[in-house]
Amino acid sequence: MIVYDTQLRSRLLLGTSRYPSPAVLTEAVKASGTEVVTVSLRRESSSERSGQGFFSIIRSLGVRVLPNTAGCHSVKEAVTTAHMAREMFGTAWIKLEVIGDRTTLQPDVFGLVEAAKILCDDGFQVFPYTTEDLVVADKLLDAGCRVLMPWGAPIGSGQGLNNVPGLRAMRARFADVPLIVDAGLGVPSHAARALELGMDGVLINTAVARAGDPVTMARAFADAVKAGHSAFVAQPMLPSDVAIPSTPEIGLAHLV
């Protein structure tokens, strides 16, 4: 998968939040084989300095960092956060989230397009967290985005792919744009399904971090992503409404 001229061997991106411990996070990242982890920026206490310790862990992993603007509800918050992230992490990559609904964490696609335009014009390489809406996707591409991150289901819900026809339509419309399903996947079969549909990758966080054994689950997602992509490349058969015998009927013995 190539995103913003960067070749990634793994199609699995991994979030770094909600793990039982930093040690488990580290092992899960290694087991997943991912080359990209997402991180955020949060207020730093001068007495605790927890950010410093986390930053050391991330740097020790030797993977690329994709900072997010999670929790931002306005264009201004998201743009300012993106600028802070660019300085902090030394990358032009930004996973742009402009949240529009506190219950579903659905993106505010109007604010998203506006923020994407500002950031792309300023040299950022934007990974927009969006819906499967084709019109919004078009506008994000017009704004300068070269990757799209449609949701599978609400963030952290583990529901899987709630709109398969919508994702399929996105794939068909934007054949040359990397599509990475971000949010809502719960189990490896969801990831495999996304890749079978021709999605280029998936971003997983809660499904790994909150599993009983996050390290084994990270490995399971890595396997699922590989299997799903291989299946897509192999061109799956088309489903049929009726049974089609797999054993030839010609030559069947007449035994009545």
Place this chain on the structure above:
Amino acid sequence: MKITLNGVEHEITASSLIEALLELGYCTGPIATAVNGEFIPKTQRLGIVLSEGDRIEVVAPMQGG
């Protein structure tokens, strides 16, 4: 003068952003800053003169999805 840093009010003697950060314990480590909602690059912290009631945000890397 009174300023707010990460939502907490402080009385400081510093006049620039960089002095305020040092006064309030941010001597080392990775941080990024904003004043009144505007990003302030590291290189500009020295030149930013604070005013009464300014809202400073100091952030650092954190877990994220």
